[in-house]
Amino acid sequence: MKLFHIITTIFFGAPIFSGPAFADALEGKSSPSEILARSSDGDWRSIPAENLIVLTLNSGEVLIALAPDVAPAHVANFTALANNGFYDGLSFYRVIDGFVAQGGDVFEERENGPAPLKAEFDAPLKDGVNFSPIPDADGYADRVGFHNSFPAGIDEDKKRTWLLHCAGALAMACDTQRDTAGAEFYFTLQPQRYLDRNLTVFGRVMRGMEHIQLLRRVSPPEEKDDDRGEEIVSMRTADRMAEPGNYELQILRTDTPLFAEYIESRRSRPEAFFYHRPGHVDVCAVPVPVRDRSSEGE
């Protein structure tokens, strides 16, 4: 029975290890999964409940970590809108396959919408900022790596940093003029790196990305009676949920020796399965594992 033909990774969670492919790591080197299996508690970081959005859809919950140190005004604005119930009952009205799922208040019918936001396309790269580069060259940035577990780029001359449009990025839409973002947000369904620093990325999906990927495809409605897409049942930070203890997520730290070894193993792929070891890793193709500590289940 050929159940396990190719290696399984879950993009937004821990890899699962299927079949014999991982059994024969060559040259005594550990596979990515073996490295993760020996992580200790110090290799993980809790995601603060006030920076974790719970987006409830009819199909399930999506958990999104916010990045207030990179885009503080966007995070403050989005958090306030969510916790005021602004998004409840709105919809994902623009879902373009292979591109983005965009939601919000398409006809600007809600009162108490936000004032336009100043762009936060990038942020100062302060001394001592927690940026861990990967060794591989990247076409879109001087250097890429991870900033507090978020995929990020830096401009070394200008000393700026920004989050990347990898799949599952949360960003704020804007008009063709800068500083016009407000309430309309999108998730990238695929990497869209050419948008980096042209829109403000301020978070990333940690759990439930399948619910975003499975949203019904829909073009933006032109008339109020047109299909507005699937409903946003509610959106709140985890600390405002009825049972905040259900949302105790931890993400793998990216500033540790263990993570550096994990990156190296994803670059070299020592498992016997690989005839052609890539010797390279694309920053958007690195799953940063997330674990659920809500019930000590994992």
Place this chain on the structure above:
Amino acid sequence: MKLFHIITTIFFGAPIFSGPAFADALEGKSSPSEILARSSDGDWRSIPAENLIVLTLNSGEVLIALAPDVAPAHVANFTALANNGFYDGLSFYRVIDGFVAQGGDVFEERENGPAPLKAEFDAPLKDGVNFSPIPDADGYADRVGFHNSFPAGIDEDKKRTWLLHCAGALAMACDTQRDTAGAEFYFTLQPQRYLDRNLTVFGRVMRGMEHIQLLRRVSPPEEKDDDRGEEIVSMRTADRMAEPGNYELQILRTDTPLFAEYIESRRSRPEAFFYHRPGHVDVCAVPVPVRDRSSEGE
């Protein structure tokens, strides 16, 4: 009304042009959409009906172009299985979000299944092969570009070429041993370039990728009564369909001056929308437009 906040591209079709973002190309340079708008019939190539698979799902049809010049044995095997009705009534039994959708005969219950296939991880790069490189460096291959409109890589020393695991690639699964592929196939839901040359890619989705992306997520069944995922209603080459005239697709040629200009514009993004012009393009992020000539509608 903020309908059109960010630029729209459909990954597997022609970009659609929404809102004012494309109105102000800078420096007299054309945007990707403007370049495509002046394509002539000679810039397009028909996809032969015998190399175009029609995969019928309950949600709709998916059209997949095959690449017999890169993986002839895989194409011959897959075409024969499809046209013998082998896949009809089977299912997508392994659909992992952000990774792959795998289908076929999970418990090997069908008779007349294939003998194991020899791997065709890469193919000779013959003199005069229609490979059009893009200028940008790539981490996974000496050089990347397009081979008869398929994203492809080459090894310049070994004179080999292969198709890439971009989103929408069709490849054959195999066990951990080489030369064990047969009937179990998968589509990549995201780029998975680390799998290049470790499995045989032999085609790519041209139309209907949303039906693949929307397949119900499911883990491989362990018992015969377990959920086997969504059904493959039928699979045939277009020339075997009741109305083959419904499947007359053309794809943009990638060996033309127009395509080179299109790539250059995707690298530089001259539109006024862009504050940070990328100056780079990832080969998997280039939509190769497809048009439907079935009814002269497009």
